[in-house]
Amino acid sequence: MLEHITALKQAIDGAKSILVASHQHPDGDAIGAVLALKAGLEALGKQVTAVSSDRVPNNLRFLPDWESIQVIAEDAPPPQQVADLAIMVDVSVVARLGRAAPFLEAAKTLAVVDHHQPSDDPPGDIRVIDPKASATCLILYLILPELGIDNTPAIAQCLLTGIATDTGSFRFGNTDPISLDAASHLVALGANLTQINEEVWEKKPLSAINLLRAALNHMELHSSGQIATSYLANDDYAAAGATDEDSEGIVNEIGRVRTVMISAMFREPKPGKIRVSVRSRGAYDVSAVCRLFGGGGHVNAAGCTFDTSMEEAIAALLPALEECLASS
Numbered sequence: 001m002l003e004h005i006t007a008l009k010q011a012i013d014g015a016k017s018i019l020v021a022s023h024q025h026p027d028g029d030a031i032g033a034v035l036a037l038k039a040g041l042e043a044l045g046k047q048v049t050a051v052s053s054d055r056v057p058n059n060l061r062f063l064p065d066w067e068s069i070q071v072i073a074e075d076a077p078p079p080q081q082v083a084d085l086a087i088m089v090d091v092s093v094v095a096r097l098g099r100a101a102p103f104l105e106a107a108k109t110l111a112v113v114d115h116h117q118p119s120d121d122p123p124g125d126i127r128v129i130d131p132k133a134s135a136t137c138l139i140l141y142l143i144l145p146e147l148g149i150d151n152t153p154a155i156a157q158c159l160l161t162g163i164a165t166d167t168g169s170f171r172f173g174n175t176d177p178i179s180l181d182a183a184s185h186l187v188a189l190g191a192n193l194t195q196i197n198e199e200v201w202e203k204k205p206l207s208a209i210n211l212l213r214a215a216l217n218h219m220e221l222h223s224s225g226q227i228a229t230s231y232l233a234n235d236d237y238a239a240a241g242a243t244d245e246d247s248e249g250i251v252n253e254i255g256r257v258r259t260v261m262i263s264a265m266f267r268e269p270k271p272g273k274i275r276v277s278v279r280s281r282g283a284y285d286v287s288a289v290c291r292l293f294g295g296g297g298h299v300n301a302a303g304c305t306f307d308t309s310m311e312e313a314i315a316a317l318l319p320a321l322e323e324c325l326a327s328s
Contacts, residue, residue: 007126008087009147011109015084017047019107023091024053024098025244028165028200031060033089033113033136034069036158040149049083053098057245062199063161064154072099083107090136090162092118092129093296115139115166116296117287134174137162141182153190160191161200168252169197173282173300201249208247210240215250215265223322225259231266231310244269251277262286262321266313274306274313278321284328289320 020037022030034050041048050069060066079102086107092114094101104110112124115133122129133139137159144151163183167175187193211232219230232247247267255263262280278286280300287302295304306313
């Protein structure tokens with residue numbers, strides 16, 4: 001990876017225009033990484049544009065300069081200008097860039113900074129990928145000095161948001177000494193962990209609470225209580241006056257039952273498109289299960305999408321989760 005860090009620095013040094021983007025339906029690590037990298041590159045005098053297929057979630061709009069991320073419209077024309085360098089963060093699958101993909105693919109050089117397990121043939125001319133890192137923002141925290149970027153309070157807040165969200169506020173099994181050391185240093189640099197916790201987890205719109213109520217009503221236990229599933233149909237979203245953003249974190253709530261080792265939340269924010277978030281405890285690798293259905297993620301946190309009915313999606317995924325439970 002050291003070779004790729006050096007290559008990334010050389011690419012940045014030689015670029016005037018840089019494009020930065022992350023995956024569809026961005027989370028705290030994605031938005032934190034985009035904003036931290038954008039701020040750092042701008043401090044180096046680069047012309048930086050941050051783009052996204054989806055808008056910044058409401059609970060991340062406390063981050064500095066979040067408004068600068070440009071959301072690409074569904075009918076956006078092909079890119080008219082080609083960036084010298086494009087950097088995709090927190091994602092190593094081009095398709096997961098959504099509407100941002102053509103803009104990054106058109107760049108003269110494409111770089112990837114990510115902590116997900118890469119495919120056998122990951123994209124990019126430069127790849128700084130470390131699946132052992134708890135967050136992409138942790139990778140950036142470690143390599144920004146190598147890129148000649150100083151850590152300001154604003155950058156520190158973005159990086160700590162990414163690390164905190166991907167470790168579940170330092171509750172998940174991916175929390176390690178490196179993550180805790182980084183968090184301590186970022187707080188010393190001016191990051192506000194209390195604000196992150198309040199904005200990301202503690203403040204919820206009524207629509208999100210209504211969705212949680214519906215999800216708990218739909219919850220079912222399987223495999224002697226070791227698997228929990230629930231769903232939110234399109235009608236549930238309409239009744240709650242909610243969007244898919246409001247379902248953030250519900251998969252963790254249904255997994256709070258003491259006996260549950262794997263939890264799966266099936267969501268239908270739009271008719272005919274079923275998105276699934278899966279979580280696990282211990283060594284149960286739900287990312288391997290989700291990869292069977294074209295998804296992926298981490299050992300204990302993954303997801304996939306079905307272009308089927310809700311019933312068909314549950315019928316397809318549940319046996320695979322049961323097999324994961326039995327074979328681990």
